[in-house]
Amino acid sequence: MRRRPGPGSGSASPAGRAGAERSRTVKPARFSWSTRSGRALAFQAGFLLVLTVAGWALWRNTAHNLAVRQIRSGFAFLDQRAGFDIGEGPVPYTPDASYLRAFAAGLGNTLRVSLLGILLATPLGALVGLGRLSRNVLVRSLSTGWVEVLRNVPLVIQLFAWYLVFTQLLPDPTGPLVLAPHVYLSKGGLQLPMPVWTGGPALERPEITAFGVSGGISLTPEFLALLVGLATTTSASIAEIVRSGVLAVAKGQTEAALALGLPHRLVIRRVVLPQALRVIVPPLTSQFLNLTKNSSLAVAIGFPDVVSIANTAINQNGQALECILLIMSVYLSINLATAALMAWYNRRVALVER
Amino acid sequence: MAHPGMRTAALALLVAASIAPLPALAGKTLDGVRQRGEVVCGVNTSAPGFSAADSQGRWQGLDVDVCRGVAAAVLKDATKVRFVPLNSQQRFAALQAGEIDVLSRNTTWTMTRDASLGIVFTGIDYYDGQGFMVPKKLKIDSAKKLGGATVCVQAGTTSEKNVADFFQANGLKYKTVVFDTAEAITSAFFSGRCQAYTTDMSDLAGARTKVANPNDYLILPEVISKEPLGPSVRRGDDEWFQIVRWTLYGMLEAEEAGVTQANVDKVKAESKDPIVQRLLGVTEDMGGLLGLDKEWLYRIVKQVGNYGESFERNLGPKTPLGLPRGANNLWNKGGLMYAPPVR
Numbered sequence: 001m002r003r004r005p006g007p008g009s010g011s012a013s014p015a016g017r018a019g020a021e022r023s024r025t026v027k028p029a030r031f032s033w034s035t036r037s038g039r040a041l042a043f044q045a046g047f048l049l050v051l052t053v054a055g056w057a058l059w060r061n062t063a064h065n066l067a068v069r070q071i072r073s074g075f076a077f078l079d080q081r082a083g084f085d086i087g088e089g090p091v092p093y094t095p096d097a098s099y100l101r102a103f104a105a106g107l108g109n110t111l112r113v114s115l116l117g118i119l120l121a122t123p124l125g126a127l128v129g130l131g132r133l134s135r136n137v138l139v140r141s142l143s144t145g146w147v148e149v150l151r152n153v154p155l156v157i158q159l160f161a162w163y164l165v166f167t168q169l170l171p172d173p174t175g176p177l178v179l180a181p182h183v184y185l186s187k188g189g190l191q192l193p194m195p196v197w198t199g200g201p202a203l204e205r206p207e208i209t210a211f212g213v214s215g216g217i218s219l220t221p222e223f224l225a226l227l228v229g230l231a232t233t234t235s236a237s238i239a240e241i242v243r244s245g246v247l248a249v250a251k252g253q254t255e256a257a258l259a260l261g262l263p264h265r266l267v268i269r270r271v272v273l274p275q276a277l278r279v280i281v282p283p284l285t286s287q288f289l290n291l292t293k294n295s296s297l298a299v300a301i302g303f304p305d306v307v308s309i310a311n312t313a314i315n316q317n318g319q320a321l322e323c324i325l326l327i328m329s330v331y332l333s334i335n336l337a338t339a340a341l342m343a344w345y346n347r348r349v350a351l352v353e354r
Numbered sequence: 355m356a357h358p359g360m361r362t363a364a365l366a367l368l369v370a371a372s373i374a375p376l377p378a379l380a381g382k383t384l385d386g387v388r389q390r391g392e393v394v395c396g397v398n399t400s401a402p403g404f405s406a407a408d409s410q411g412r413w414q415g416l417d418v419d420v421c422r423g424v425a426a427a428v429l430k431d432a433t434k435v436r437f438v439p440l441n442s443q444q445r446f447a448a449l450q451a452g453e454i455d456v457l458s459r460n461t462t463w464t465m466t467r468d469a470s471l472g473i474v475f476t477g478i479d480y481y482d483g484q485g486f487m488v489p490k491k492l493k494i495d496s497a498k499k500l501g502g503a504t505v506c507v508q509a510g511t512t513s514e515k516n517v518a519d520f521f522q523a524n525g526l527k528y529k530t531v532v533f534d535t536a537e538a539i540t541s542a543f544f545s546g547r548c549q550a551y552t553t554d555m556s557d558l559a560g561a562r563t564k565v566a567n568p569n570d571y572l573i574l575p576e577v578i579s580k581e582p583l584g585p586s587v588r589r590g591d592d593e594w595f596q597i598v599r600w601t602l603y604g605m606l607e608a609e610e611a612g613v614t615q616a617n618v619d620k621v622k623a624e625s626k627d628p629i630v631q632r633l634l635g636v637t638e639d640m641g642g643l644l645g646l647d648k649e650w651l652y653r654i655v656k657q658v659g660n661y662g663e664s665f666e667r668n669l670g671p672k673t674p675l676g677l678p679r680g681a682n683n684l685w686n687k688g689g690l691m692y693a694p695p696v697r
Contacts, residue, residue: 085517087532188547214502314447314510317466
């Protein structure tokens, strides 16, 4: 289908394509005000220049003012010993590690909670969304209630509520609830046996000690509260997206499929779902990005995500500008990566019109 | 919630650092304060004894009194202070960005802070040290038995680093839970999320007053760090620095000379002691050296009190905190408080 690269190829109308073609062939490299593309180029170049100069001036002025106020600046601190501890995380870390390592540990926690949150929120949201379309009154009203409550209460309040549930209502870590053999739930969090390899597959079982349960996989109440809060809130938005996606498939499609004698299961899988996904995927991407960004509320309930680590770093070394820049670039990178991944998936599920 | 506040402060710093006109920096704090008619003072959101709002919404505490003293000296009225409650992460940014004139928020004087944040400490108004508080039911009598414990600590404090050093030095394992406000920590600690809460000893005593059953909690004897707390100001304004520094020294000098809120008028009228006469501006004009008038210290003592009075009122044995004077007594009474002479 793509015969010709460059502007105008693909979707443009024949006339537009011809116009673009003309400007390309007539004036191949020379700049002129008299052509539309020439002017566009000039404006863009001018805008870029203004942007660069403004950015440069801002940078210079900031650096100058920091120097005048005798505030240390630069990223040299990243190599220095951090000296504070981080409570949990997938990245190995000790207080002897560098600030860079501390940021990596925070990033690890952000990614961990965001990824798990997305994995939980998506199926949950899909279920609730379909529940809202159910013919069963109970299922339908429960789903509606879920969506309305979670969507309309500010997330940070929900996080505080979940955190209170985990830290006020549960028993002390010295006398935890035993959910299953070697699975403990308490104010200290959730402890599970961890599979380990000691000359063969084995389980490292959590044990009750003087200060609570230790060993095995340990999920802290901060992590659990944040995960549950993010997953449930986002599931409410996802539910609405799924519902709108399903409703967007014309009724005639289902009727036609049924008329052809397709079983109900196949109608959903082969007819409704492929067409619904086309509507669902783009807004779903936004929800994934929102969930990731919302994870920065972690600091309110003591979970050491990247923002919380940056907060500590700002205070230990006072370099607020640098740390804020780091936070911004971390979220930008995560979200651009997520968006690119979802765009790739969207191209796969998008309806191919012939 | 404190989190957006931190962003605001950081953003304010960012904006201020980017666009602030330069000449406004040096030597202008005093002019600004006089023009505004109030001293803007950064304090703790809630640190009983140092800075906390009482039931009438009036700020009370030792740190608060330092700011009132500055206002009494500069503006002749100790009430002309606007208090800006800050959490530990906002405090330096707020001072750097010029949102406050004085940071008086039980802040530890360290070399890093003094040398690299664009601020300077003016003195020490409380000699503190970091300790641990635990529930009595754990039956622990020493911090060295905290191996394996979960410890609650406030983000961005010296405590966060000291506790790492302490456990490392003693070869003990531990876990931290880090919150950004003192309120969040105390609520988590008293609910039982952590087995220990670590911060400055005076803060622990303050936190314990806020719980329904203070006797269920024990402050362990170990003091694991030096925490000299004091006010700080922006760098580059020596005039203002001197005023804040000598306000605190003046309060100490008044105590040493036996001048109190109650007897200041009588002493001023009758005393023949040249030291007292100099302090209260009867003879020499010491205030003029600071760009103030000769009654600067008279007003501080009259409106706020001397250092010892402020201590007794806010932290002493008769308050809920019940802290002994200890290291914070005057040098000639066995303590560390030693002000250079007003001479």
